[in-house]
Amino acid sequence: MAESAVNLAIEYLVPLLVQEARLLKGIHDEVASITGELEFIRSFLNDADARAEKEDKSNVVKTWVKQLREEAYHIEDVIDEYILHFAKQTHRQRRSICFLPNVFHFTMKLKPRHVIASEIRDINKKLKETRDKFERYGLEKGRSINDVGGVSWHDPRLKSLLIEEAEVVGIESPRAKLIELLVEGPTKSMVISVVGIGGLGKTTLVKKVYDSEKVTTHFDCQAWITVTQSYKMEDLLREMIQKFYETMMECAPKEIDTMKETSLMEELKQYLREKRYIVILDDLWDTEFWGHVKCAFPENNKGSRIVITTRSEDVAPSEKESPFYYVYKLPPLPLENSLELFYKKVFQHEGGHCPLGFVEMSRSIVERCGGLPLAIVAIGGLLSTKEKVQSEWHKLRDSLSSEFEINSCLRSIPRILSLSYHDLPHNLKACFLYFGMFPEDYSINCARLIRLWIAEGFIKEKQGITLEEVAQDYLDKLIHRNLVQVEDVDSIGKTRTCRVHDMMREVILSKSEELSFRTISIQNFSSFDKIARRLSIQANINTPLEGITSSQPRSIIMFEEDKLPKSLVTGFFVNFKLMKTMDFEGAAIDYLPREVGNLIHLRYLSLRETKVQKIPKSIGKLHNLETLDLKCSHVSILPVEISGLRKLRYLAAYIENHEVELNIESRRAVMIPSGIGHLESLQKLFTVEAHNASFIAELEKLRQLRKLEIAKLKREDGMALCTALEKMSHLRSLDISSTSEEEILELQSMSFPPPLLQTLCLNGRLVKLPEWIPKLKNVVRIELFWSSLLDDPLKVLQALPCLMSLQLHDGYSGEQLHFEEGGFQKLKVLELKNLGGLNSLIIDEGAMPLLEEFVIGPASQLKEVPFGIKHLKSLKSLEFYDMPREFVLSLQPPEGPEFWKVKHILSVDFWYRTQAENYEGYDIGESELLEYLRN
Incomplete structure (x- = not known):
């Protein structure tokens, strides 16, 4: 489909018509006409896409879509080429305005405008011809694509209802869990949602539960309803009534055949009022479905159950809405069960036993399936029909993307998984396909x-x-739909890293033409001759690759870690003049050529974790640049020309020193000589050096900042910084470091701190906590490093209503910390590090009721277990390290204190340092200790 290309073209042209009317003088109406044509074509594409999950496109449609996509990209190229020429022309005029007559200026402008007008007219003509084509071939809106040669598709999901018990593997635990939820628990009606990625076996699992004797004998009547994406409510209600009557061995009233929706709901509700019923609503997609249909089910006290299967958490009734709503997230099949299922399918004639020579290859293929029974069964079924030859298995494993398209045995995998893609609104589709740019x-x-x-x-x-914030919402939606997997979450519950399932990635790669991206390697980069708007350059690529010479890519992401030839790096900046995104994170490059200044369309430039040391002055020409990421590069100073980047939203630059023990010098800030106040669009700025008072004064102009990290702050500049911070009403994250661990942070003069502040990190000595900290009603994380406070900071911090994470690293010089009853009601993570004077730690009952992770150490004076730790009922992870030997010995069972007999602790780590300064583990070891805890 070309929908993404067309959408991007429209969304690119519309603001251009508004903002660049002066630039587009003479061709404005033509560009507007193109936009109108594209809008018309988009309506067809949206309609076609809604039917795509059940229809194969004919060759006619595929050819038409390909031409349309190329034309959409051509539109973008023509406009961008013109803007580039216009910008260069303006630059030349500024240099020669004193020497050239106005007539010559006019002539220079006239030629490119004449050329662009001609090309725009050609595009309009071609779009009209394209429109004529799909009308001529019967592709107009309303006709099925099958009418022009497509093939109907039989939904393979229906097989899930017919799978024999012997074919199912690894569902014992989830089946037992679901049966328990159905036949036990409250007598109040419950709604149980089974959620997971497509192909995970939700329907198969629920069908086995539904058919189990425990369930069928427990309920008076039952109904299984498959909802799907194209349901009709009246038909579903009618089918539900009929099935309930059937299980009661009764005949449904004939009147239901003519009843409307409201009457059907009343009939259903009346029939079920005094019965214990169970209904399965399989394959829900519509987020509004449950809110509409729930009034048809009576809330009796008979222990009735409604079970929903869905791919999206947004569809499942939320546990926050009612205590009788339960969401069960079905996990992927464990590797051991995955191999068992695979062997069953492949080695049927060998009794499900894998020959020794195929064990390693089987494991490799099964790992690619990522615990997805759909993929395991399909690939296993295909291999069962082939000769047991390792070369054939290797070939299949390395070419799954193409096999999904051409092999009828595997075609069900992308089709079932693609249903989730087709259900996405168009604004999420391009975002989802973009995951294909990243390696497996x-x-x-x-x-x-x-x-x-x-x-x-x-x-x-x-x-x-x-x-x-909009983009974060898009990502959250993809996660809730189980299209994207959460990999790492920080201490306050924010998703930090994610990935896509390997099988879903194969589906993305099969649709890569929609965003016109190609995965290539440096080795064959020079021979690449295909059109590619987006390039992902990776090492060890096995796909047959060609390349780029006739292309004009807009994006490059580099994952190559080998040293790149200087000529190649320069070539990126010289040859690809319309580039918008260049991401070299982790690439082995050590310089940025001055030709970077020619890429006036560039919006994103990342040199993170490279060896680049210097940024050329030409960077100041990149007036469209929004992101400049220099984190962990070798750049220590930015040119003054950086002040010209008025659209810059994200500027990150610092040097990490991992060779020294953690201290205030571990991270070296970047210096911006002057002009920081001109970057008024900045939302994130870190880590910058507070090198003089005028620099700090300029910060108050940055009213859009969401994150600020500033280092080397002198005591005398603290008041000026506080004045600047009071102007930053949008600030969410603030990190301040002094010039040394002994330098005092003077931050008392701020009367009105940023009201939305969520994260606060103070690195440096504090005489006392700033008086504005209690006003931080939205703060969720506080870190105090080297503050050496004399007063107990808990007295101030415990009343913060939203605080979830607290870290004190050499943040308190006193002898006692007291967590009082009712304090830290939201705290989940607590780290007390390097508190050398601490000898007493008291925890009252009712303090920190939600604490899950507790870390203490080093604390050389703490000789006994914190008093009251037994009150931490939510504790899951406990870590003591570099503690005195007396402390460790006090824990030795069986003499150890009673608080160890808590069964909710999942992990315990103990480390202490001997006189020889070597770290040794706890005497009985973690596994033995956990066994002791649970007994």
Whole structure:
């Protein structure tokens, strides 16, 4: 489908018509005409896409879509080429305005405008011809694609209802859990939602539960209803009534055949009022379905149950709405069960036993399936028909993307998984397909992904919300739909890294033409001759690759870690003049050529974790640049020309020193000589050096900042910084470091701290906690490093209503800390590190009721277990390290204190340092200790 290309073209042209009317003088009407044509074509594409999950496109349609996609990209190229020429022309005029007559200026402008007008007219003509084609071939809206040669598709999901018991593997635990929820628990009606990615076996699991003797004998009547994406409510209600009557061995009233929706609901509710019923609503997609149909089910006290299967958490009735709503997230099949299922399918004639020579290859293929029974069964079924030859297995494993398209045995995998893609609104489709740019099993930084989406133009503005917030909402929606997997969550519950399932990634790669991206390697880069708007350059690529010479890519993401030839790096900046996104994170490059200044369309530039040391002055020409990521590069100073980047939203630059023990010098800030106040669009700025008072004064102009990290702050500049911070009403994250661990942070003069502040990190000596900290009603994380406070900070911090994470690293010089009853009601993570004077730690009952992770150490004076730790009923992880030997010995069972007899602790780590300064583990070891805890 070309929908993404057309959407991007429209969304690119519309603001251009508004903002660049002066630039488009003479061709404005032509561009508007193109936009109108594209809008018409988009309506067809949206309609076609809604039917795509059940229909194969004919060759006629595929050819038409391909031409349309290429034309959409051509539109973008023509406009961008013209803007580039216009910008260069303006630059030349500024340099020669004193020497050239106005007539010559006019002549220079006239030629490119004449050329662009001619090309725009050609595009309009071609679009009209394209429209004529799909009308001529019967592709107009309303006709099925099958009418022009497509083939109907029989939904393979229906097989899930017919799978024999012997074919099912690894469902014992979830089946037992669901049966328990159905036949035990409250007598109040319950709604149980089984949620998981497509192909995970939700329907198969629920069918086995539904058919079990425990369930069938427990309920008076039951009904299984498959909802799907194209349901009709009246038909579903009618079918439900009929099935309930059937299980009661009764005849349904004939009147239901003519009843309307409201009457059917009343009939159903009346019939079920005094019965214990169970109904399965299988394959729900509509988020509004439950809210509409729930009034048809009576809330009796008979122990009735409604079970929903869905791929999306947004569809499942939320546990927050009612205590009688339960969401069960079905996990992937464990590797051991996956192999068992695979062997059953492949080695049927060998009794399900895998020959020794195929064990390693089987494991490799099964791991690609990622615990997805659908994929395991389909691939296993195909291999069962082939000769047991390792070369054939290797070939299949390495070419799954193409096999999904051409092999009828595997075609069900992408079709079932693609249903989730087709159900996405169009604004999420390009975002989802973009995951194909990352290598297999790659852990994707969510913040990086969001900035890339914005640079690509996938994110639409919404009034009162930043682009970053809109993009975060898009990512959350993809996660809730189980299309994206959460990999790492931080201490306050924010998703930091994510990935896509390997099988879903294969589906994405099969649709890669929609975003016109190609995965290539450096080795065959020079021979690449296909059109590619987006390039992902990776090492060890096995796909047959060609390349780029006739292409004009807009995006490059580099995952190559080998040293790149200097000529190649320069070539990126010289040859690809319309580039918008360049991500070299982790690439082996050590310089940025001055030709970077020619890429006036560039929005995103990342040199993170490279060896680049210097940024050329030409960076100041990149007036469209939104992201400049220099984190962990070798850049220590930015040119003054950086002040010209008025659209810059994200600027990150610092150098990490991992060779020294953690101290205030571990991270070296970047210096910006002057002009920081001109960057008024900045939302994130870190880590910058507070090198003089005028720099700090300029910060108050940055009213859009959401995150600020500033280092080397002198005591005398603290008041000026506080004045600047009071102007930052949008600030969410603040990190301040002094010039040394002994330098005092003077931050008392702030009367009105940023009201939305969520994260606060103070690195440096504090005489006392700033008086504005109690006003931080939204703060969720506080870190105090080297503050050496004399007063107990808990007295101030415990009343913060939203605090979830607290870290004191050399943050208190006193002898006692007291967590009082009722304090820290939301705290989940507590780290007390390097508190050398601490000898007493008291925890009252009712303090920190939600604490899950507790870390203490080093604490050389703490000789006994914190008093009251037994009150921490939610504790899951406990870590003591570098503690005195007396402390460790006091824990030795069986003499150890009673608080160890808590069964909810999942992990315990103990480390202490001997006189020889070596770390040794706890005497009985973690596994033995946990066994002791649970007994």
